[in-house]
Amino acid sequence: MRRPPFRFPPVLPRRSAPAALALAALALTTVPATASPPAAGGHCARSAALRVPGAAHQQTACLDELTTAGTVASGHTDPADWAGLTPKDLAVPRGVPGIQIDGYFPDSSTTNTNHGWQHDSQFVLRLPDRWNGGLVVAGTPGNREQYANDRAIADWVLARGYAYAATDKGNTGTAFHRDGDAPGEAVAEWNDRVTQLTRAARATIAQRYHRPPARTLVTGMSNGGYLVRWQLENHPELYDGGVDWEGTLWRADGPTLLDFLPPALRAYPVYAAGGAGAEEARRELHAAGFPAGSEFLWPYHHKVYWDLTQRVYREELDPDYDGATEAGTPYCATGTPGCDADYDYTTRPEEVRRTVQRIALTGRIGKPLMTLHGTLDALLPIGRDSDVYARMVREAGRGGLHRYYRIEGGTHADSLVDAFPDRLRPLTPCHRTAFTALEDWLAKGHRPPASGTVALPADRDPVTLAATCSLSAGKAARERS
Template identity: 80%
Template structure:
């Protein structure tokens, strides 16, 4: 069983560009990513259990794979052994989030056939990479996930994988088939790169279900899908288009795509136009603030605007607009960073409503309908200023009800939550992390599916009285 090493850190982005690679946007986030292990330690077999003599388990459809028997499948061990990449999940969780441990088992890394090469993990220079983790003490279930933003397959390790593995689930994740700042170069037509994300999660789910059945000699009793941001979008899409593969899902602030809007191509240009005026002060500041509120950015979120303007809004608008509407700026790729309104082909002046029909067709290719076919729990922070809640999950909840699927959906608006949990470390008195709420939602889904206990009705989860940062990182009640 071979260990592997990640490419030298010098090959990855640093500085402001690296900070911009966050949950929706890309591959790392503040604080700065820790260095990858210089050389992974040899995998140590656990003292007993299924993985001491692992039979060769082939992942169906994998073009390449390698397996390692590990004494620890969570990040409590995989950081040291080299079987995760801390840079991939940097910035997604609070710094004091507890890390479970004591989960021995088998890890399989590999990739499916693909023509793009943005993912450099393990020196493979090959996309459609995946990771599967099969714990010795299995509870019979499988959790699959797509990554947030354009991160690689280890992005959910600290936020999701550690916890579900500690509960006995097998776990699988995919890089979605393209990664990084230039993900939009993948595919032949606008929208193709994002459409591939959906295909890759479907592919992973089918392969993981078969792999689990081969490894444990019985099929998984339940398959759950979950993810945050772009990963949450994938949850929605899978339960709309392939409900036969899943028993249910948890959508953590999923990105909303629909041809008639709203999408980030509607509200981010408004942020780029009005925030500089608001930040400059003076007589136009009040009107600019009101315009930002009208665009969906919630009141009392102003303290988050400068950081998001610097790190998220501009880059996110340009690269996703390039993916769906590359003709807007002609031969220029992904626009002009931080251009001022009035500059030719400036994304601050982008107007989705006036763009050609082909742009709506590209969005329709990846669009959501609300026609979920299995139980879904959605959670979203009320202070999200990357995907404002009123322009995203509020809308999606209405779509689900409009399609007559409201009985399959629970929607929890988390007061004080924002898009990236690491920001709670910078603003502990103003923000709460969503990771504990995701865990509570996940257990509520389990109870819904196995015992028939319906979760509390959809509502806004208010901040508890007497809260402290320590208490908020440990627990989250979804009850009224």
């Protein structure tokens, strides 16, 4: 699926080292295709016979280590794909031998260059020798590729015995919006590709282990969290439950990032300049949804995320806003024709609302869902995202299937904890606690802790926070309305 190409601004502004790192994580890098042939006997016997249904191409490897403790060296992951998503000292488990299948489904777009394939809809499927009977499916955050969750999610679930499958969602990189024949099609494809991979992974698992998975769970962060929500709303028959890690909210009536990022782009330069207008600009940022106390994160997010995110998603959903220009003008001053800082979703034509409706969430989940979101998220402010989604779930009459944990001191990217260990806590341990709570809910009927705000411990010991997260500790279990 290809939308006719637009003219792209020839040069992006020079960025600082942190910004360059973030964009490098979005960029397209090539993973060397160094797959080992399946062994004639032993733990990978008969692996060459495995076939992923619907795949146009696949490559099977017999690996002594499926986690990043081994796949970095063997070329079966891409460290650039998961850069910036986890704390630098996150422990890496090891001792998980098994089979890895890399491949792609039929697609006409070519943004993903991994393995030199120049082909989108790439996937990775990992099948451990010591299987616990379960499958974990993940879509990627941002516009990253299929290895983006390898450190944050795959390593841990593989060490617990799960089979693991992930997709690049069908398009990658900061020009993902070029995919599709109409606005919104690139994002809509994300959902279809997760559904496709889930079905294919379940069938492949049945070939490998001679029985289908007893439990299928879906999880992901940011855009991956959005995919969890959408799957449990639209294909609950495929899953037993899911864990949504700060999922992106899309709904035709808002709020969405197209509502809160333009005010941030207008107000932040005034705030950063200081002077008479700085305090009013701060209030405007708070009114847009960026929480009080997150000010120390604003410079980084303005430099790395706000402008780029607004422009590329607005181009995907409302390309006519700036005419023939593709994805706007980086860091344009308010008042510049077609400037994304002046974008006002409420005044756009009805067709834009219909486009957003195509990818919108409803809250009508059909299987248990655990949601966690940091209170200091400065990309997807919690009050404009997961607070709203939790209310949608309740209003849809599905509150009994949902648990929502507001993690005090958490922000959007766990790597920022390394820069601000005295102000932030990582969400990775909270994701793992939520995941195990979901397991107990499904397997033993143990109800998870009530929804609520998980308080940041007074001592804020970084070592403890990096390893544990008690969802039952904290403030009153009241969800915000």
